[in-house]
Amino acid sequence: MSKTIIISNRLPLQINLENNNLEVTPSVGGLATGLKSFHKDGDSIWIGWSGLTEEEIPENLLEDVKEKARKEDCVAVNLSEEEIEGFYYGFSNRTIWPLFHYFMEYTEADKDHWEIYKSVNKKYAEEVLKHYEDGDHIWVHDYQLLLVPNMIREQQPEAIIGFFNHIPFPSYEVFRTLPWRDEVLKGVLGADLIGFHTYDYERHFLSSVSRILRHQVSFNEITLPERIVKVDSFPMGIDYNKFEDAALNHFKNTEEQRTELQRRLDHHTNETPEAKLILSIDRLDYTKGIANRIRAFEYFLDNHPEFIEKVRLVMLAVPSRSNVPQYQRLKREIDE
Template structure:
């Protein structure tokens, strides 16, 4: 496949198009000649599928296999338009620039970002291809919603090709402060790419403020409050904190099958008094090492005892071809081995470490089984796991330990907030969660549940799209 090839034109035009790095489907492996697909898990497709059903909607994205071109197809009522990527582009654009340059830079340089011109050129080429695909698929005056940091140049490319379109962009990860963003050699070009959108959405008000400050510094435009004045038009930057499908999670938590599975999980652990739970992608931004260190020290100090307390750590595989992620896995598994080797008994395990991904019903059972949820991210745009845990607590029990460096901390203010870099403070916070009174737990959980019931993922998408259409 030529690296600068364009997606073939589609005869049908669409009034609403979502653009993301990946299509919202996964291929099902089988022996037949016909491709079979299933809808990917996640809140984004849940939020946007109804919008597509009400309009002439399509989704543009990569289908997940390199060096393969697919024609547009329909699945589960959604028109899907694949964008082809070569194996080299997956390496340079996705694993390279998106996840070894932008990801660490946007997450406060927890790991050092790498700056390579070959990665940047691939990023530009791929972003142009995505924009070309949308430009040939969009009806006159269509609404286009571009998703996330992998496609920050698409709004500008699309604006140049199709000035008639209404373009939105949402950044699902943090946007860094000026002093960090300044390191990026292509800082102005990225900002100009984003300013091709009419509305640029962020998870937190601080992210929007960081973006506006960078625009003031590096782009020759006028910024008044949240509005950026451009040639003949304006763009707006604003926070739209994403949420979850609260109804789906709550309904699953209420089913007898899932509740029975939660009881079985506790029984399989030896019915400890307290089950702690961490659920993360295996990523250096998630604070897994800090969490394990705090837990290990609590055992060493005798403040916790194996048999009374067990920690389940789910760490789903992530970017395993990237060196920093391979190193992280070795460190995490080494720590788990040391803690378990020191404190395990014949009957009980200190840390039950699970390097797997699980279906949603199993995740909900884990949430129900847990007395304390530990979300100790060092930096996180939102963290939907925290919200999913709260959604399962219909009895208003349980406790949430939540890093103040997550977007979720802005909405779930009644959580036990913690600075995960402060190991002693994290240990004290874990103990507070374990010993919290039922009355205090119920008070906090009731308020957090009210927040996520009122602000679910459907409301998030409606609010963003309504503002975009009013531009």
């Protein structure tokens, strides 16, 4: 029976090493949260990084890490500190992430990072091929693995491959500034079906393919010499029942059962029950406009002092990518 092979940078679980013991916790990333139910209910395996570098895993625990992943129908890809630095913190988050979000002033073009990005993408592709069987569906996710679809295609020309990009795809005028634009487009075009969140992202991608690679584009189809690639927009949803149940169960919890975060939010609602509470939840990222939101709230209160003490803004900002200079500056700005 055919299965679905999901590939993403990270697994939907986090493996931590505490006192020489391995602990497994669910991942809180948006991609993992969105696909976790599909993975759990379907016949699939998930390939990705465990969260531990090769240097962090003692040799005697290497098999244990793989076994912990296998129990969750996952396959752990081992990455070294150098690979994480060049592939993830380097090319993925200092080149692709800012460029695709139109922060060109933050975009770096480091050849060494690009070479590591290519080698790590190859490592993911090779792991997929180890588990691939005829008839399987391969589903590659996000900007860290833009080259994987074509790397698989070169080894398995008849494979059924999908790719979904979870971040924006920029306009042609911005994308063409990437030195490795040809290689990135060719990598993604290894897929049979390419998905984006919105029609605009889809349109930008098709424009880049047409103008950079000169492939024929008709509506949402790209004609390659050997096959046709379809491109479409698929707004990503959530597991509604899971979130509804969590919200309903929240009200059934006793004071002792509530988390520290729940207690802090309850403090705000109980202290001024007549006040409006604005709750903002984001990853600490410069694309989220967190600092601007704080300024906007200040502007609102300056211009409408009658709302002082009548409205509260509670912002939850989860730390992220603390090794990247732009994120360090953002945290400092928000803290100040």
